[in-house]
Amino acid sequence: MGSEPSLDLNTAVRGHWEARSCGTWEEIVGDAPEKSLEWFRRVENHRYQAEPCIHAVAQFTRYHGKKILEIGVGAGTDHLQWARAGAECHGVDLTDAAIANTTAHLAHYGFRSELRRIDAETLPFADASFDVVYSWGVIHHSESPEKIIREIHRILKPGGRFIGMMYRRNSVLTLRTWVRHALLKGRPWKSFRQVLWNHMESLGTKGYTEPELKSMFGDFAFCETIPYLTVYDTDKIPRVIHQFFPPGCGWFIGIRARKQDR
Numbered sequence: 566m567g568s569e570p571s572l573d574l575n576t577a578v579r580g581h582w583e584a585r586s587c588g589t590w591e592e593i594v595g596d597a598p599e600k601s602l603e604w605f606r607r608v609e610n611h612r613y614q615a616e617p618c619i620h621a622v623a624q625f626t627r628y629h630g631k632k633i634l635e636i637g638v639g640a641g642t643d644h645l646q647w648a649r650a651g652a653e654c655h656g657v658d659l660t661d662a663a664i665a666n667t668t669a670h671l672a673h674y675g676f677r678s679e680l681r682r683i684d685a686e687t688l689p690f691a692d693a694s695f696d697v698v699y700s701w702g703v704i705h706h707s708e709s710p711e712k713i714i715r716e717i718h719r720i721l722k723p724g725g726r727f728i729g730m731m732y733r734r735n736s737v738l739t740l741r742t743w744v745r746h747a748l749l750k751g752r753p754w755k756s757f758r759q760v761l762w763n764h765m766e767s768l769g770t771k772g773y774t775e776p777e778l779k780s781m782f783g784d785f786a787f788c789e790t791i792p793y794l795t796v797y798d799t800d801k802i803p804r805v806i807h808q809f810f811p812p813g814c815g816w817f818i819g820i821r822a823r824k825q826d827r
């Protein structure tokens with residue numbers, strides 16, 4: 566699906582996210598000392614103001630006592646919600662930065678998790694060993710999202726849940742990115758796929774349609790996709806205009822899938 570061949574895309578993806586975990590940008594954390602409680606509080610406050618749909622999709626408190634794996638823990642903000650909800654927490658990420666941030670983030674609140682720095686395209690866990698796998702805004706960054714989804718299905722127990730979010734290709738944010746990096750650069754023939762691959766966060770980012778995602782989660786007994794118009798779509802567009810944008814042209818697609826029972 567990528568527009569350019571890459572010998573080792575996940576090395577580039579790792580390099581991008583090692584520099585800074587998602588959501589820890591300077592304009593969010595300001596002058597708070599790195600990894601201090603205040604630094605993480607600013608990250609958390611900003612995150613749930615910008616992405617209020619996370620709680621609606623994840624429904625953290627429904628999974629008290631369940632064994633969960635988060636793929637792509639980033640700064641550990643959602644991981645903290647799983648810990649607060651009383652889940653048995655395990656997490657993985659491609660970067661050392663994310664593992665260090667998540668460890669420090671949870672420690673401020675007296676929680677811990679089994680965290681590992683690995684590429685989720687091969688998960689070092691036994692078949693049928695998790696009740697829930699959660700992954701917010703991660704799978705579309707990897708070289709082979711299909712491999713990660715196969716691994717998620719393998720490690721879920723019968724009846725287990727996948728909960729997460731992936732990006733929509735045909736979204737307002739993609740259109741804005743295309744205007745900036747294709748149209749205004751005199752290259753209107755560039756596709757949405759190419760623009761996302763080259764200009765959205767780490768190299769190789771992909772976006773999907775809801776039918777494509779349902780097909781990728783086709784091994785699951787059930788898969789619901791939930792469209793969300795986000796602040797990233799509507800930023801700087803007057804409300805009188807963006808109030809008419811439907812959720813189906815928004816950047817986020819929430820996903821809730823269930824593996825078949827035994």
Ligand SMILES: C[S@@+](CC[C@H](N)C(=O)[O-])C[C@H]1O[C@@H](n2cnc3c(N)ncnc32)[C@H](O)[C@@H]1O
Nearest residue numbers: 582587637639658659660684685701703706707
């Ligand atoms: C956009 S950030 C999202 C982080 C966090 N879930 C959040 O919402 O803030 C993407 C994260 O996915 C991780 N990631 C990307 N590809 C991965 C892979 N193949 N295996 C594990 N983690 C991966 C990156 O290191 C990065 O921390």
